[in-house]
Amino acid sequence: MARMLELVLSLSILMSMIFSSTAQSCKGYAFSSNKIFRACNDLPYLNSYLHWNYDSSSNKLQIAYRHTGITSSRWVSWAINPTSTGMAGSQALVAFQQTDGTMRAYTSPISSYQTSLQEGKLSFDVSDLSATLANNEIIIFATIGLSNTSTTVNQVWQDGAVSGDAIQVHATSGANVQSMGTLNLLSGESSSTGGNDRIRKRNIHGVLNAVSWGILLPIGALIARYLKVFKSADPAWFYLHISCQSIAYIVGVAGWGTGLKLGSESASIQYDAHRTIGIILFCLGTLQVFRSASKAKT
Known part of the structure; x- marks a missing residue:
């Protein structure tokens, strides 16, 4: 005995x-699309991970934002805020699965905290925007043309419920109000509100x-x-x-x-x-x- x-x-x-060791690390993750990203970061809230390639000569940022532990009745979002570290002013990439089973990925500028994530043009160029849902994981892919030469960006990430094809307001407590911070695209160093x-x-x-x-x-x-x-x-x-x-x-x-x-x-x-x-x-x-x-x- x-x-x-x-x-x-x-x-x-x-x-x-x-x-x-495996549940909380982005390193070693293999994308089914055979895309390769040279850098990644484990975001401290909401089961999220960011993978990216940054070309300093063209100021182009290629990203893959992964949000795990998610269901088809949820939306996810990742954003860059060019002016501050909060949500207001963020330029967001949003994705969710529609009722017909297809994935919708679009851009949404956030002017205030009272937002329903309406589709709109961002303050910087976005191309190759797409999203996938598999194994309870939504991934947003995009190529972003950064509008300034700074290698440090303010990032915000979020999730919430979907009713039909309508996005609902995300939770206003816990991890949902802490999921923001800064990211150095060259060194990979990041900080987050309450994350340290x-x-x-x-x-x-x-x-x-x-x-x-x-x-x-x-x-x-x-x-x-x-x-x-x-x-x-x-x-x-x-x-x-x-x-x-x-x-x-x-x-x-x-x-x-x-x-x-x-x-x-x-x-x-x-x-x-x-x-x-x-x-x-x-x-x-x-x-x-x-x-x-x-x-x-x-």
Whole structure:
């Protein structure tokens, strides 16, 4: 039974690392259209990613904006704001699936926060505009002729509901009001309203869980498995085992709590597999610690 728990625990750790590393990265993504983009950025809100090619000599920007975890009853948008970092004044690319099953992609200048994303001409040239929907992911493709020579742009991205073929107002809380920031087209460096704090919390969450479930807990299990056969190590091996297990659990609880905090701050983002594995891992870790504690009492 103990060996089975160790096996399940090891597999859960491995799967958790795989899901957490692949679910939140644009690197390595292959477009079905065989398009290649030299740069990409993981946007910190709304399950979104931006891929681009920038030609500084012609000031042309070729983009692919990916919005994952989306359904056919939702619209998505990515925009550049030439004048500020907010939504008002943004020059948007909008896409959604119409009731006849076809994708509609169009441009929409946003003059105020009270907008229904009406189609209109932008302040810069847009060509090759198209959109696809597959595997719960909408991708907007476009080539943009930037109107200034600055390599840093203000970007805004968004999603919302669609009723029939009519776009509805997006949510006005949580991630939907934080999905904006700046992007350096040459270096790839970006910043977002509240994004730096979220990325810091996400990194802390990953480090705490990797150290606890991925390092300390397996070390504790290895101590119990291999050192107890040496009579000279008794009872030191047991206290080392208990120490590793206890520290791992405390650090793991901190990591789990950080994950819960991140989830509560981003209700629109769901990593179901990652969350399920985390719950299973936490339960198995709790059982392991209680089992070790009961042995210590006896």
